[in-house]
Structures are given as structure tokens and as C-alpha cells.
Amino acid sequence: MAQRLVTDRLLLRTWELEDAAAAFRVFGHAEVARWLSPIMDQVPNQEAMQVLLRQWIIEDLRAEPPTGRWCIQRRDDDAVLGGAALLPLPPGGDDLEIGAQLHPSAWHQGYATEATHALAQWAFRQDVDELYAVVRPDNTRAVSAVRRNGMEWVGETSKYFGQTMQLYRLRPADLTQAQPGALPPGFEDE
Template sequence: MSHSITINGTTIETARLRLRPWRVDDAGRALDIYGEADVARWLAPAMHRIEDAEKMRTVVARWVEETAEKAGRPTGRWAIEDLSSGELIGSGQILGLPPEGEDLELGYQFAPRAWGQGRGSEAGHALAHYAFQHDEEEVFAVVRPGNHRGIRTAREIGMEWVGETTKYYDLRLQVFRLRKGDLDVASR
């Protein structure tokens, strides 16, 4: 995987992807991601399946507003586009994990048609670069047991498994961590 990453404000580009702030008119394509049961089943309780366009539009509008209000830490949500086609194929996040928001979580979801092509690890790697460029020292991925795709992606990013916890979301989760100094170790 190429790790060529360009960060321009809140837009991040990799060899194949553009991560950019969400726009309200992205809601229809967002529904292709968050309306899919195979995507949403791993997101609850933080997010549940969105079943209609109007609800998705409300959620995306909230994300746009949250991004506009953001200050301080490098948190946010990004729409992920395929660079060659311009098609919106995924979503990426850096968000504070509950209960206190001290630990930052990398998250990424893709429409099923974009699965199995290494885009999750490419997006996660880019988000880690963004966080580390903004003075964070570590980021986490939390994955439900049984989410083999999520576990594999965390490892492809170069994240280290640090154990299981119920600290976040009151669920038993696998925890993976990436420290700033280890960002590119996996690709060497």
C-alpha cells in the first residue's frame, strides 16, 4: 500500500482516496453506507442503521455542524471519495471515545461495493497521519469480537492489539493502538 498522503486543511488525499468534510448533499451516498445492515451491525450503540434518506440527511447535517464547531483536538468526520471516479464510497472519523473523550478512535466504514480493496487501511493510515500532524501521540481502534474485517484492517494500519475492555460503550471490545512513532513501521 502506498503511504503518499497530502493534508490540506481538513482535506486528506492518499494515492486512491480523498477524505473531505461532509456536505448535506452527500446524504444519499451516505445512505449507501449507513443503510447497509452489514455495515451498521458493527456500529451500535454509537450509531444504528439509517433506513431512510430524510434521517440520513439529518445525521449528515449534524456532522456538518459538528465539524464547523470543532476546535482543539483533531476530531471530525470525513466523506471518503475514490480519487479516480469521484464517487463517495466511505466515511472516516476521528472521535473521542466515551466516557470522557480522552482517547481518540479512528473509524472508517465503506459501502460494501468498496470492500476488500485495502481502502479501510489506506483511510485509517491517512487519519492517523492527520491526528499525529495535530500533536496527538496515539490513536485507537475498538473492534467487536467477530468483526474479522475490522481487526484485519487495524493490523494493516500498523496498530498493535492491546487487549479487551468494556471501558468504551459498555461492550466487550478488542482495542488496538497506534503510537505516533510507530506510524510507518508496518510499511517498512
């Protein structure tokens, strides 16, 4: 089961079936879905989102820490902003991917950086040596978030999803040295 994590502004918790409407607003949104392909298609309706949440909840119950999926909820108003995950990458599951998906209304506020920073800290306390982010080449918001957490660009790869993606790696020392508020030169705010 996903570990409950609390940051200054966010609560990262397990998904619940009651989150279906809020989750659909995120994963059914075209601007979010365009960045999830080829991993996941746009969710077509709330009923499909509920089925997907049920699957995520079951997978999460069986997952070995630190893997899992989290609902990202804002603490001051309990709004569901999106989701985050620590999941084994295909084909062999040897590498662990970290990622977050937010509703567009939550973009440009540092939530992705804050959520993934908390997940990375937790994962490293579980004896994980490194985490990866696989980013579509033109997803500047995702690049900004991973770079703010100290992730280093490794190169381009088609190893994981059959298309050329940017690969970033994070090790515990990189996270410790990261300044989540500092934006690397040449990157826009997430």
C-alpha cells in the same frame, strides 16, 4: 473543520448535504450497520441520513483538530465509498478513536487501510500521542485494517460502549514502521 486529505486513490473531505443519498447507501446498509452498534443504529431512510449529515457538519465546524468526520471519496470516479472519523471516546473523551466505515462494494480493496493511514498521519502531525480503534470481536475486516496500519492489540475492554470490545492502539512510531500492504499472519484481507 475536517482537514481535506488526499491519498493515491482517495479524497477525504468534509461531508456535504448533497452526499445524503450516497451516505445512506453506506450507513443504511444492514451489513455496515451491524458493525456500528452500539455506537450508531442503521439509518432508516435518506431523510434521516440528511438530518444526521447536518448534525455531523455542524459538529465538524465546531470540532477542534484533529477531531472530525470525513467523507471517503474515490478519486478516479468521485464515488462516495463511506466515512471516516477521529472522535473522542466516551465516557470522558480522553482517548481518541480512529475508524472508517465503507459500503460492502468497497470492502477487500484496501480503502479502509488507506483512509485510516492518512487520518493517523495527519492526527500525529497535530501532536496526538496515540489513537485507538475499538473493534467488535468478530469484525475481522476491521482488525485487518487496523493491523495493517501498525496498531497493536491492547486487550478487551467494556470501558467505552458498555460491551466487550477489542482495543487496538497506534502510536507515531508504529505507523512509521507499518507496511500498509502487508497483512499480519492469521488475518483476512479487508
